[in-house]
Amino acid sequence: MNKADSKYFHAIQILEDNCTGCTACVRVCPTEAIRVRDRKASIDPYRCVDCGNCVSVCEFHAIIPASDPLDIIKNYKYRLAIISSSFFGQFSEDISYAIAKQAVLQLGFDEVAEEASVTNFMVKMIREYIRENRDKRPILSSNCPAVVRLIQVKFPSLLPNLFHQEAPMSILTRFLRDKICREKNVSDEDLGIFLIVPCVAHVTAVHQPEGAYKHLQDGAFSTGMIYGKVREIIKDVQNHPVPIDTYPHGLTWALSGVQAELVDTDDIRALSVNGIDNVMDILSRVEDHYLDQYDYIVLRSCTNGCVGGCLNVENPFVAMSRIKKMIKEGKSVDGDISEMEKLYRDGEFKVSPLAPRPIMELDKDIKKAIQKMKKINEFLTMLPGLNCSACGSPTCYALAEDIVLGKATLDDCVVLKRKPSEDDD
């Protein structure tokens, strides 16, 4: 994959040739990371949290989610795919859960594992963690990489509240990497572990994990791409089914609401929040200690949780309904989690304390920040206040800020340019 020069890698690519400079992406970016200048959009890698809003809103295929091509698995002798729980909500109901899983295996993997298989373990671990960290309330879920990055840039004071353990797919990676190397007698370099993911934030997390101590995955494939390849071979797979384990009860991980219900118990009160605007509103209230009555908050950037990821093919509500049906009707294999519990107690799944990446401050020195703010307010009074984004900044305020920070000039305002001020003559 094409790694940008920037310190911050993002799984989002802008194709300049396709970009018309329409500013739709500028308006939906929750961290105001996108600007259009000279009719081309560009993303500030420091501010971007990989939420995928811009990918979903672009009508011109100019903002493209980057993920790895399937061919890269050929570089490894033993290949393991780990499938995100939201994947199985993508298929129409004539394609069973087991068949879809078998089809992924037949795309060229030696083994297929599921995020859903560790759900029981995750719930147990999260509850234990909450009880051990009663001084921090509420604990915030860390599974959604876009939420983790959002907290780093906009709510850094909440970083200590994040659940400081790996996300389920990375826990499974750590666990299976050692197990497969040992049992199948393959070396660490020969073993390729790949995630099948519903969103760009997860692709970014594979290529630039936050706080990871050890080697995790070797690539991330988009659900949409894998879905297409599975559809090509599905007829053949349906005619030759093989027995395969599934974990329908664990699929709850794809749905933020159901996940919160699982963690909620007598002494733990959980809240579920999804959609990045709701997440920001809730985090702001957590900052002010208005939600201290909750012990745990599940936060997901996308609608309904991972089923809403921008790399999925199915509508998040339809996918959610299908997954709920599977949970209700399916029989789970209850895996033995004792080995994993031992690794947890040994600290194998710990992540290092996450560092803030503040984007809000105008200056480190409050006096200088105030001076900049005054200048911003001066420019703001000159601007029309339409928040039309035609200049390429999301709002008039953002343009005023860009001007003061030297990234734009008053001439960028299309409205001012067109209608000279009446008091000028």
Added chain:
Amino acid sequence: MAEYWFIADGFEERVRENLQSELEAEVDLDFGIPEKDFNTAGKGSSELKNLLKRLGVDSDILRRIAVASYEAEINVAAHSQGGVMKSAVYDDHIHVRFVDEGPGIADIEQAMVPGYSTADDLVRELGFGAGLGLPNIKKNSDAMHIVSEKGASTLLEFIIYFS
């Protein structure tokens, strides 16, 4: 006319100086607070919080300001016929004033008792009116001042220092 003063220990001198000085604020932010409009109430304090984040105000102090201004804003919406919130940001402190159009606080000392509330049913149905507003503002402020008269307007102001 009744008056209530609270100044946290050690801040007496600073507060007196600040109140006497005619110094103009570095940044002003004003908001209207319509009566019983709980969809808008809270907007002023949330904008103020955003502004202070941009200035890089320490997160613990930011939280105190956010809580005090939110509680005061809700108070104006819940108990008065509407009013204004005027924030004045200086380089070392913030001074926020809330002025409403009445009907005034009958007994300020009693209003300061945690749990005491005169909120009506509408306000309580919306989940407000627990009687913790004023005590919460006091708890988070370095100085707080209320001037009120039954049947007339109320002024509530607080000062919080950045360090």
